[in-house]
Amino acid sequence: MDTKMNALPGGNETILIVDDHETIWDFLIEALQKLGYSVLLAENGLDAVEIYEANPSEIDLVLLDMIMPKQGGHQTFFRIRAIDPKAKILLSSGFVSEAEVHDLLNQGACGFLPKPHRLPTVAKAIREVLDTGRIAG
Numbered sequence: 001m002d003t004k005m006n007a008l009p010g011g012n013e014t015i016l017i018v019d020d021h022e023t024i025w026d027f028l029i030e031a032l033q034k035l036g037y038s039v040l041l042a043e044n045g046l047d048a049v050e051i052y053e054a055n056p057s058e059i060d061l062v063l064l065d066m067i068m069p070k071q072g073g074h075q076t077f078f079r080i081r082a083i084d085p086k087a088k089i090l091l092s093s094g095f096v097s098e099a100e101v102h103d104l105l106n107q108g109a110c111g112f113l114p115k116p117h118r119l120p121t122v123a124k125a126i127r128e129v130l131d132t133g134r135i136a137g
Helices: 002-007 022-034 045-054 073-083 098-106 119-132
Strands: 014-018 038-042 061-065 089-093 111-114
Touching (some): 014 022, 022 038, 038 045, 061 073, 073 098, 089 098
Parallel strands (some): 014 038, 014 061
16 A cells, blocks of 8 residues: 555645545545645535634645535635635535536636545645646646
8 A cells, every 4th residue: 555655646735625424534634644745624614614714824725525514515615715715626526516516617616526536536636736726637
């Protein structure tokens, strides 16, 4: 496993994971920390906005699930963008309409990662967004 991890791009930035599924955040936190990132967790959109508001200059990227209780990804995206118009937000979901994704991509989201997550795809997408501001393609 560790030799595979070494082949993946990593970094030392801070990533806020916003997801309501424990199995997903456990996997992502462990994998991203092994790649060198600092990871914060929000279990819903309301927590994500609170955490972002408290640490706006410290969060380099938000990995935002679109479907969550309390406040979904769509509303969370706009609330984080209201705090920081330059926030790098990468969308993620297993079940979301293409129209909703395209709307947020048009509003400045950095890209979309379908679930289930595959670590090489996630690692490359995160590095690409941190380096260039969006996923190519």
